[in-house]
Amino acid sequence: MTVYFIGAGPGDPELLTLKAARLIGECSVCLYAGSLVPEQVVAGAPEGALVMDTAPMTLDETHDQIRQAHEKGQDVARVHSGDPSLYGAIAEQIRRLKADDIDYEIIPGVPAYTAAAAALGQELTIPEVAQSIVLTRMSMKSTSMPAGETLENFARSGTTLAIHLGIRALREIERQLTPFYGADCPLAVIYRVGWPDQQIIRGTLSDIHAKVREAKITRTALILVGPALADSHGFPDSALYDAAKPHVLRPRLKNTLKKT
Helix, strand or coil, X not given: CEEEEEECECCCHHHCCHHHHHHHCCCCEEEECCCCCCHHHHCCCCCCCEEEECCCCCHHHHHHHHHHHHHHCCCEEEEECECCCCCCCCHHHHHHHHHCCCEXXXXXXXXXXXXXXXXXXXXXXXXXXXXXXXXXXXXXXXXXXXXXXXXXXXXXXXXXXXXXXXXXXXHHHHHHHHHHHCCCCEEEXXXXXXXXXXXXXXXXXXXXXXXXXXXXXXXXXXXXXXXHHCCCCCCCCCHHHCCCCCECXXXXXXXXXXXX
């Protein structure tokens, strides 16, 4: 018996990996986080499977279901939104599985920030503008952040920030980031990315709060901020395809340039 932690992606059932879809269709027990995972994602569970929405359940209650499946020799699809490695709350589940000597495997999924970038239709790492992405969150009512993991510290890099659980803290985000990015720094709020009611709100650090308030968005949104989100840049082309910069898979071609 194995517990499969399955990354369901941000919401679009078609963003499931082939392996994730196969395992959901094979497991006798399917436990999914219904607040963030659409029912369509687990619609492929086999006939007669136990399919449970764990949103109203405690950690002990979900683990009890896993132990019952273990006693029956039934595989479990533990379906999480996005990718389980990022804010998946699987570490405490794995601790219990190890204590009970229950096998598990992690199946990666599409993280929300990559789906958000796709929805925006742009790259988040622009040559000489931003070459890193910081994935972070606001603490709010969640677990407090470790010392040193502050927006101010991350903002000093000037790179792209992907901020989770921050939609109700836009004023605080503006206050902390403006000294580093400037009031006109582009920002995008992507609400329920991959869902049928997905919304994208673009703005700047100085005006995004009013736009989000007008749209009445209060939860389930990702915030992307940084100069890479600007509509256009005078950035150079990547060296990846530069004919003047050969690499092992593309040796320099001789006599390709005409003499003038």
